[in-house]
Amino acid sequence: MNKFIFLAAAFIAWGLQLFYPTVSLAVEQKSQPLKIGFLYVGPIADNGWNYAQELGRQYVEKSLGNKVETIFAENIGENAEAERVMEKMIAQGAKLIFATSFGYLEPVERVAKRHPDIIFMQLSRTTDIKNIGNYFYWQYEPFYLSGIVAGRMTKSNKIGFVASHPIPPIVQSINAFALGAQSVNPKAKVKVVWTNTWVDPPIEVEAAKGLIDTGIDVLAFDQSDSQSIVKTAEDNNVYIIGCYSDVHQFAPKRWLTGACCNWGLFYAKVAQAVINHNWKPGVTHCSLKNDYVKLASFGPAVSPTIKKEIAVAKNKIANETVSIFHGPLKDREGKMRLAKDQKPDLKWLAEMNWFVPGVEGSLSKGNK
Amino acid sequence: MSTVSFLKNIRAALISIAGSLAAICIGLLLVAIFLVAVGRNPVETYIGIFTSAFGGSFAITETFVAATPIMLTALAVAIAGWVGLLNVGAEGQLYLGAIGATMIAITIPNAPSWQMIPAMFVVACLFGAVWSGVPAILRAKFGVNETIVTLLLNYVALLLVEFLIHGPWQDPSSSSWPQTMAFSDAAQLPHLFASRVHPGLFIGIVMAVFFAFLIPMTKPGFIIRVIGGNPKAAAYAHLPVVKYIIISMLVSGAIAAIAGFGQVSAIEGRLRSGISPGYGYTGFLVCWLARHNPLAIIIVSIFVGGLLSGADSLQLSTKLPFATVNIMQGTIFLTLLMFENIIQRFSSATVEAKTPEANI
Numbered sequence: 176m177n178k179f180i181f182l183a184a185a186f187i188a189w190g191l192q193l194f195y196p197t198v199s200l201a202v203e204q205k206s207q208p209l210k211i212g213f214l215y216v217g218p219i220a221d222n223g224w225n226y227a228q229e230l231g232r233q234y235v236e237k238s239l240g241n242k243v244e245t246i247f248a249e250n251i252g253e254n255a256e257a258e259r260v261m262e263k264m265i266a267q268g269a270k271l272i273f274a275t276s277f278g279y280l281e282p283v284e285r286v287a288k289r290h291p292d293i294i295f296m297q298l299s300r301t302t303d304i305k306n307i308g309n310y311f312y313w314q315y316e317p318f319y320l321s322g323i324v325a326g327r328m329t330k331s332n333k334i335g336f337v338a339s340h341p342i343p344p345i346v347q348s349i350n351a352f353a354l355g356a357q358s359v360n361p362k363a364k365v366k367v368v369w370t371n372t373w374v375d376p377p378i379e380v381e382a383a384k385g386l387i388d389t390g391i392d393v394l395a396f397d398q399s400d401s402q403s404i405v406k407t408a409e410d411n412n413v414y415i416i417g418c419y420s421d422v423h424q425f426a427p428k429r430w431l432t433g434a435c436c437n438w439g440l441f442y443a444k445v446a447q448a449v450i451n452h453n454w455k456p457g458v459t460h461c462s463l464k465n466d467y468v469k470l471a472s473f474g475p476a477v478s479p480t481i482k483k484e485i486a487v488a489k490n491k492i493a494n495e496t497v498s499i500f501h502g503p504l505k506d507r508e509g510k511m512r513l514a515k516d517q518k519p520d521l522k523w524l525a526e527m528n529w530f531v532p533g534v535e536g537s538l539s540k541g542n543k
Numbered sequence: 544m545s546t547v548s549f550l551k552n553i554r555a556a557l558i559s560i561a562g563s564l565a566a567i568c569i570g571l572l573l574v575a576i577f578l579v580a581v582g583r584n585p586v587e588t589y590i591g592i593f594t595s596a597f598g599g600s601f602a603i604t605e606t607f608v609a610a611t612p613i614m615l616t617a618l619a620v621a622i623a624g625w626v627g628l629l630n631v632g633a634e635g636q637l638y639l640g641a642i643g644a645t646m647i648a649i650t651i652p653n654a655p656s657w658q659m660i661p662a663m664f665v666v667a668c669l670f671g672a673v674w675s676g677v678p679a680i681l682r683a684k685f686g687v688n689e690t691i692v693t694l695l696l697n698y699v700a701l702l703l704v705e706f707l708i709h710g711p712w713q714d715p716s717s718s719s720w721p722q723t724m725a726f727s728d729a730a731q732l733p734h735l736f737a738s739r740v741h742p743g744l745f746i747g748i749v750m751a752v753f754f755a756f757l758i759p760m761t762k763p764g765f766i767i768r769v770i771g772g773n774p775k776a777a778a779y780a781h782l783p784v785v786k787y788i789i790i791s792m793l794v795s796g797a798i799a800a801i802a803g804f805g806q807v808s809a810i811e812g813r814l815r816s817g818i819s820p821g822y823g824y825t826g827f828l829v830c831w832l833a834r835h836n837p838l839a840i841i842i843v844s845i846f847v848g849g850l851l852s853g854a855d856s857l858q859l860s861t862k863l864p865f866a867t868v869n870i871m872q873g874t875i876f877l878t879l880l881m882f883e884n885i886i887q888r889f890s891s892a893t894v895e896a897k898t899p900e901a902n903i
Contacts, residue, residue: 218865248858250865254817255739255810259605263855266601278720278815342719371709371721528719 209271209450211235212264213247214257216276217374217399224373224399224419225249227436228275234439235446243446253278261286265293271449273442274298276373277342283307294449299344301525305456310441311521312461314344314418315351316492317434317470318395319499320485321416322355324431324473325363325393327481328414332362335386335413337379337396337404338369341538343527345397348434350531351499352395352416357533359484366391367536376403383407393431401425414476421471432485433471441467458521463493500524507532548759556838563832563843566882570875577870583861591860596853604738608810610848611740612637612802612819614747616826617844618754619799621835623675623689625758626791627771628682632693633799634823635700636671640800641807642704643670645723645814648730648807649712656729663730664804671800672793674700679792683785689792697823701816708814722815732809743805747844750798751837758837767791799823825851832879850875 211232219229232245246267248260257279261272265286273296274283280300287295287304295307302309325334334356338345349367356363366389368382379398384407386394394408395416402425408415409426417423417433441461448454461467470489473482491497504513506529513519530538575585596606616633623630643666647659654662678692705721714724732741758764770777770787778784806818829847833839854868861867 212859220864246859246862248855248865252817252820254815254820255608255806256820258739259608259852260855260859262601262605263595263859266599267859278722281722281725281811281813340719340721346719371705 207268208242208244209446210267210269211243211245211446212261212267212269212272213245214251214260214264214272214274214276214279215247215249216253216278217250219247219249221374221400221402222420222422222425223401224436225275227419228273228438230420231436231438231442235442238439238443239446239450242450253282255282258282258286265290270294271446272296273445277340277344294454296445299342299525301458301521308445308454308456308459310459310461311525312344312436312468313347313463313524314397314434314436314468315347315499316463317468318348319351319355319492320470320489321395321432321434322352322357323359323485323488324477324481325352325395325414325416326356326358326360327484328431328476329356329360329363329391329393331390331392332360332364333389333391334363334365335383335389335391335394336365336367336536337382337386337394337398338367338536339373339398340371341369341528343525346527346530346538347524348397349534350527353531353534354499363533365395365534367530367534367538369537370398373399376400379404380407384411387411387413405430414474417471423472423474426474428475430474431477432473435469435471436461437467437469440465460521463489464495505532506530507534549756552755552759552836553838555834556836556842559832559834559836559839560842562882562885563846563879566879567846567875569882570878573878574871574874577874581863581867583863588857588861588863591856592850592853594853595856595860596849601738602852604735604740605852606845606849607744608739608741608848609852610845611743611747611805612822613826613829613848614751614840614844615743615802615805616799616823617829617833617840618747618750618826618837619675619795619802620827620830621833621837621840622754622791622795622798624830624835625767625771626788627774628679628788628792629690630675630678630693630792630795630799631690631827632675632678632696632796632823633802633826634819634821635693635697636674636796636799637803637806637819637823638697638700638704639670639674639796640667640803641814641818642700642707642803643667643800644730644804644807645707645712645726648726649723652727652730654729659727659729660732660808663808664801667800667804668797671796671798671803673796675792675796675799676789679789682792683788704814705816708816712814714813723813725813726808730808731812732805734809739810741805741809743801743809746801748841751841754837763787799826802826828876831883832876834883 213232215225215228217225219225232247236245251257251260253276271294275298277299280297283295283297284302284304287307291306297307297309299311336349353365366386368386370378370382380403383404393414396404397418401420401422405415405422405425409429414431415426415429416431419436421435423430500519502513502515502517506512578585578588595602597603619633620630644663647663647666674696678689681687681692682689708721712723714722734741766782770784774784807814811818829844833843857863857867
């Protein structure tokens with residue numbers, strides 16, 4: 176009989192614990208490390224966007240040691256699935272969640288409203304909700320530098336760009352890339368093909384081959400995965416500019432450089448702020464200045480002269496002595512987008528939906 | 544047409560569920576070998592998945608949320624199956640339902656919810672029925688294989704959604720992100736308590752129970768079973784085969800469309816790509832696992848919903864890569880399908896209509 180009562184009590188306790196996980200958590204909360212959840216839109220083995228995010232997470236674990244504990248989920252769609260996974264992260268005790276893709280904002284907003292005590296970091300989008308921080312990565316800065324390399328290296332003056340979604344961060348990168356190329360080679364043209372997907376290797380390779388057939392001799396891209404496009408470029412003897420992760424090993428001969436992310440430094444800083452209880456919402460700009468974005472290593476084809484040129488340009492951008500987008504700047508239809516002496520601000524950048532002259536390819540609603 | 548046949552139907556459902564459970568256990572054993580090989584404790588892993596799917600109110604409601612579109616699309620496949628047709632197009636019909644509901648939600652955004660919700664529901668069903676009506680007419684009038692047509696229309700439906708959210712329906716305020724504007728509150732289905740469970744679940748359960756009565760116990764149900772058993776004999780007996788085939792397919796598409804309506808109205812609150820991570824195909828699988836038995840579909844879809852939602856714990860707690868989720872689900876589905884024949888031998892009851900094997 177005693178045994179039965181004991182079992183019943185244990186069972187009830189177990190049931191209570193399931194329904195009220197906070198009961199047991201609240202007691203030992205103080206001494207516990209900060210639990211951080213990372214939400215990835217694709218597989219971490221993509222050698223690109225998500226791999227760079229994963230390196231960031233590993234850096235956070237390494238640099239902050241036992242002050243943090245991290246969990247992550249890969250391949251999480253930018254839809255209601257993300258909502259469920261974030262809720263489960265929170266149920267496991269996550270206090271800080273990095274939502275590392277553009278389309279996560281809507282699910283993040285819904286979860287953040289339900290959990291005002293949890294801090295969320297949303298990429299590339301702004302919101303009014305107080306427990307969501309926003310971070311923009313100015314990938315266009317290393318893309319401008321890559322553009323200089325591409326402009327120097329091209330013989331045909333035709334450069335290809337396999338682009339994912341026609342959203343402002345990507346349009347910024349393409350425009351800066353074209354401006355970089357034209358700064359050293361005014362005849363350089365950038366041909367853009369959209370895939371409308373973050374990752375789909377067969378479609379990406381198809382787009383890359385289509386561009387190669389039009390006579391380009393340098394190829395850039397912003398797809399989340401790297402391997403298929405970089406290898407296609409190497410196999411077709413076309414120079415390649417990488418994106419997000421440094422994967423020169425896939426194109427030992429044709430790799431030039433790349434526009435890469437350096438998330439670890441930034442994520443560790445955010446985590447430290449949360450641990451110190453001095454985290455504040457607001458916008459962080461990940462740029463060359465704070466080293467949160469960077470240029471990849473150079474390939475064998477890049478001459479020392481070009482490397483020197485890049486080093487000079489990089490210093491100017493990082494020191495903010497020059498601005499990549501500076502007035503007067505017209506779009507390719509001739510409309511004035513940035514007046515003389517006007518400085519580009521966040522709003523201006525976050526609404527960029529036009530191309531500079533010299534960029535070919537559609538950019539309109541419903542483009543394909 | 545008696546309670547006896549309904550009870551037989553329940554018996555058939557129980558046999559198929561018991562058989563499925565046995566198959567699942569063997570599938571889990573196979574996956575356990577894999578888990579041991581990668582250095583994880585299989586028992587802990589499975590407890591983690593179970594807790595993540597059914598441990599606590601949040602987990603259970605999330606399982607129901609995933610089960611809802613699966614249940615509805617599985618029913619859609621079953622309804623076509625009873626008259627001997629293979630509807631592989633539940634995914635496309637789901638998307639058409641989502642398009643129909645969205646069309647109403649964004650064209651009359653200021654309508655009150657008592658007008659909005661029924662209008663969205665009706666138009667969603669109509670759109671889904673159109674999508675399944677095309678293969679139905681092609682099949683009934685010209686003998687075109689409905690399997691191929693429904694399958695290919697899935698891709699057309701997906702591209703149609705992509706076109707709409709990249710083009711005419713794109714939200715101007717979403718920074719060019721491909722999605723429609725958010726639905727007004729009136730266009731969003733209510734949720735059960737604080738969860739994300741929405742009326743779609745209850746529609747699915749009520750439909751399943753309704754068909755569990757209709758098929759074995761009524762005259763139309765009898766005709767459906769005859770057509771499904773042998774369409775030539777049914778035509779010879781002057782049964783309205785063409786009419787039943789077309790009506791069944793229309794109903795099938797409409798029910799799959801309800802799943803899409805639920806996804807945009809109750810879950811996402813707008814139309815965007817990826818509202819269904821293949822629920823229509825999962826529904827197809829669930830329908831076959833449940834051997835076209837509507838009551839078994841309820842149980843199996845909740846189980847599979849739990850498998851989808853609980854698999855999160857593989858990543859979050861067990862720290863296994865996402866691919867493990869695919870390995871586990873694939874193995875379990877495979878053992879279930881392999882056991883299908885073995886289960887069939889133990890079950891003599893074939894109250895529910897024949898599965899459309901004769902037509903493959």
